[in-house]
Amino acid sequence: MLPAGSLNNRRGVASTRMAKAATLSQAEIERFVERAKRGDRRAFGRLVDEYKDKIYSYVSRMLGDPYEAEDVTQEAFVRAYRSLPRFRGAASFHTWLYRIAGNLAIDVVRRRKRNDVSAFSLDEPLESDDGEYEREIADDTGGPEDATGTRETQLAVRRAIMDLPEKLRDVMILYELQGETYEDIAEILDVPLGTVKSRLFNARNQLKERLQSLVEAGEIEVEQ
Amino acid sequence: MTCVEVRENLVICWGDADELSAEVLAHLAECEACRLEAMLLRETRIMLRSLPDEQAPVGLTEGVLARLADEEAQVGLPGRVAAWFVPQDQPAWARAAAVGVALALAVAGGSVLYHGQQPAGNEPETVVATTQGQVPGQAEYDELLLRHRALEASQALADDPGVTLVTYYR
Numbered sequence: 143m144l145p146a147g148s149l150n151n152r153r154g155v156a157s158t159r160m161a162k163a164a165t166l167s168q169a170e171i172e173r174f175v176e177r178a179k180r181g182d183r184r185a186f187g188r189l190v191d192e193y194k195d196k197i198y199s200y201v202s203r204m205l206g207d208p209y210e211a212e213d214v215t216q217e218a219f220v221r222a223y224r225s226l227p228r229f230r231g232a233a234s235f236h237t238w239l240y241r242i243a244g245n246l247a248i249d250v251v252r253r254r255k256r257n258d259v260s261a262f263s264l265d266e267p268l269e270s271d272d273g274e275y276e277r278e279i280a281d282d283t284g285g286p287e288d289a290t291g292t293r294e295t296q297l298a299v300r301r302a303i304m305d306l307p308e309k310l311r312d313v314m315i316l317y318e319l320q321g322e323t324y325e326d327i328a329e330i331l332d333v334p335l336g337t338v339k340s341r342l343f344n345a346r347n348q349l350k351e352r353l354q355s356l357v358e359a360g361e362i363e364v365e366q
Numbered sequence: 367m368t369c370v371e372v373r374e375n376l377v378i379c380w381g382d383a384d385e386l387s388a389e390v391l392a393h394l395a396e397c398e399a400c401r402l403e404a405m406l407l408r409e410t411r412i413m414l415r416s417l418p419d420e421q422a423p424v425g426l427t428e429g430v431l432a433r434l435a436d437e438e439a440q441v442g443l444p445g446r447v448a449a450w451f452v453p454q455d456q457p458a459w460a461r462a463a464a465v466g467v468a469l470a471l472a473v474a475g476g477s478v479l480y481h482g483q484q485p486a487g488n489e490p491e492t493v494v495a496t497t498q499g500q501v502p503g504q505a506e507y508d509e510l511l512l513r514h515r516a517l518e519a520s521q522a523l524a525d526d527p528g529v530t531l532v533t534y535y536r
Contacts, residue, residue, distance in 0.1 A: 183434050190427045199420035212423050219430040220437075292416055299413045318414055346377050350410040357409070 166192050175235055179226045186226075190219050193236055196320065197243045203315045204247040206304045214250060218243035233329050240322075240330040244312065251308060298362045302352040310345035317342055367393050372400050381407030 166174070171192070177185035197218060202211035222229075222242050229238055303311055312331060316322045317338075322330070327338045356362050372393045379385035381404035386394070394401050 183431055183438075186434070187427055187431050190430050194422035194426050195420070198422035198426065202420050208420075208423075212426065215422065216426060216429050216433065220433050223430075223434055224437075295413055295416050296418070299417055319417065343374075343377055346380070346407070346410070349414070350377075350406050353410050353413055354406050362413075 171235055172231070175226070175229070175231075178223065179229070183223075186219075186223050189235070193239055194219075196236065197239055200240065200315060200320055201243050201247045203300075203303065203319055204244070204311065205250055206300060210250060214246045215243065218246050221246070234326070237322075237326050237329045240316070240326075241332070244330060248308065295362045298353065298356050302349055302356070305352060306345055306348055310341050310348060313338055313341040314345040314349065369393075369397060369400055372397070373403055376400070376404050376407055380411040381405065382411075 166188070171189070174185040174188050178189060194215065198211060198215045201214045201218070202208050205211050205214065218239065222239055225242070229235070233241075303314060306314060313327060316327045316330065317324070324335055324338050324342075328335045331338070333341075353362070367389050372390050375386060375390050383391065383394075383404075394404060
């Protein structure tokens with residue numbers, strides 16, 4: 143049982159370090175949505191520009207595969223455009239986009255499970271028609287000395303997140319990495335606020351246990 | 367305060383001492399197991415923060431817009447004509463009706479133009495305007511199409527966009 147009122151509107155750790163700050167005001171977004179509803183693809187393009195990093199990073203973190211994430215993100219925006227006539231503005235546009243993208247990402251995860259390919263490793267090379275190549279993990283570390291350690295830690299964290307049950311992973315990514323609020327996550331996932339909080343609580347606990355076992359096994363080191 | 371209660375508090379604030387109550391801090395001062403738990407949570411948070419931001423690949427917007435343009439091209443002229451008259455957020459039946467009305471208007475307009483171009487005394491072939499705003503049945507459509515093609519073959523309608531719209535009824 144969580145302490146009453148404990149998980150309030152605090153932002154996730156990533157809320158202040160999202161890739162790009164929003165550039166459109168709410169009024170502008172609403173205007174572009176209305177124009178896009180009338181078939182204005184340029185207006186929709188502005189909306190894609192506005193939200194592509196958010197949606198891509200969410201999908202990429204859900205799937206752990208940047209190439210698949212690109213396809214899913216593109217498909218999410220195409221479907222959003224097709225569904226715009228049904229968007230009534232009850233939800234905010236960005237939570238609506240998240241929901242479309244999340245559903246598509248979950249479809250991919252379930253398809254993987256059916257095909258028994260869920261246990262792929264982020265360390266394993268990707269296969270393509272041109273042969274195998276390494277997965278690209280963005281590296282924003284300073285110098286070469288700590289780069290290896292950080293990259294290993296990043297891979298371990300990503301793997302630990304990927305190992306979380308689907309429902310916990312979703313909330314963990316949306317809150318901790320995407321910086322969404324509890325209210326928005328509840329809207330995106332269509333679950334009560336209390337469910338979001340309890341899932342986040344369980345996700346943190348499970349992530350801690352998984353990463354701790356890796357630290358204890360000496361597979362990763364922690365920066366103090 | 368029990369260890370279970372303290373650990374719930376620790377998870378909620380990632381073991382951050384700044385966010386803990388005096389009661390929890392007092393417990394931590396005496397309980398090594400809970401102190402360890404707090405440290406593990408802080409480490410987990412640090413590792414989570416080590417993940418870099420991710421940005422969409424270059425060209426994603428262009429890719430989306432290209433796909434939308436392709437799809438729209440496949441929908442064809444009726445869809446675009448309908449969009450002029452009825453916004454996309456209207457029901458499908460309204461949009462379908464708009465297609466019919468738009469086609470009828472275009473056909474009627476084309477017919478008038480065509481009629482005006484005919485030499486006096488030569489009754490124009492206005493078959494494509496006989497639908498009077500109604501979507502024709504299959505038999506009527508086939509008849510219209512046949513007659514239309516005959517006219518096209520004679521080059522009389524080759525450049526008349528209003529009349530050629532009839533072929534979109536399928």
